[in-house]
Amino acid sequence: MIDRAEVWVFWVFAVPLIMASAGVVVARNPVNSAMSLVAAFFFLAGIYVLLTAHLLAFLQVLVYAGAIMVLFLFVIMLLTTGDQDFERTRLKVMQVAGAFGAAGVVAVVVLAVNRLGPMPMSAVPSNFGTVKAVGRLLYTQYLLPFEATSLLLLVAIVGAVVVAKQRI
């Protein structure tokens, strides 16, 4: 019973997720692409909750759908001038070949996953994926990478300012 409900919820999130991510590629206006991407991130957060990754689902909405997409929209707003036309450009042969190659990659992965046979989920404790459990992991086993991440973000901030500013 619970298993059938899980399958239903999976499809409820998976189908709009695929449609929204296809919208990112299909849309001609970058703003439409960005809004499709926000929708895709929300549906992906639902999938994360289904995988009992609650902390990551929160972070997905806060960091991706919140911070990163606002950054994208700001840059679109800065760089897109009003008189730009979003006409359909002709696809080159290389692009079509690349698209077919990507479809081939997907086909190979999906077939390989099918050949593996069913991979049943294991039973997990009730605190799996909660803030407390993942936080404890981050501050014990992954303490050094966690601190290195703070340095990475600092370097990214300084680098972004240096690259984007005309005169420092």
Added chain:
Amino acid sequence: MDANQYIALAAFLFGIGLVGVVVKRNMLVVFMCIELMLNAANLTFLAFARRAGNMNGHAIAFFVIAVAAAEAAVGLAIVIAVFRTRGTLNVDEVASLRN
């Protein structure tokens, strides 16, 4: 429910992102498609973490999100710098490194 569906979904997501990177000419949309591919990788990590009952995948996914944030900040700064010097967002017209 098996992990297979999640892995297949991640593969589709990655493929859509890859098609976008190859086909789209707007630099910003190419960046968005890269974010899509990073998310597909995250979904794979979380699906296998759930399957193994092991939270290490969650920690890795956390770091992937942090790196994606840093990448977006620096990448968008580069886009702004390129737009300022070249006046275009088309990746085909920014090919001076090729020569």
